[in-house]
Amino acid sequence: MSKETLTVYISEQCRDCDRVTDLLNQLGASYQEKNISENRTYLKELQALSIFATPVVMTEDRTILGYQESKIKNLVDRMSR
Template sequence: MLNPEVIVYTSRNCDDCEKVIGKLNEWEIKYEERNVSENREYFKELQGNNVYGTPAIFINGEKILGYQIRKMKQKLGIKEKPQYIDIDSMNFS
């Protein structure tokens, strides 16, 4: 997906918020972080979307609540890398 609009609502002392931000940085996705602990207006925006917790991610207006890697990848168009098992190297004896 080319240049998705990504807004991440975070709060202080939120481990899952840090994980979300870390993944977005790892994937080199541009995003806007809105910390609801530091800005009351961001908290009101979040409540206006019927969301009362963080992290809350909006990707092109679509909401993802919490740390949900698969949903984030899907909305961002990031393909899962297939995991192969090398049965030739396995010992079945």
């Protein structure tokens, strides 16, 4: 397994956020969840990157905005090699 960190930014009452975390859990992916509704620091982290919506799936070199199932699956597959 890669040492790359998978981070997921979510917010409350966000259907696509639930879909992303459900998919990651189904894939058995290890990830750090950052809820911008509960912690404003996480919101500021996203805003500093000019990102203003959730969900966001990030690694050190890749950012996936929204629920993009095939891209998320490819990323998790790449990380598991």
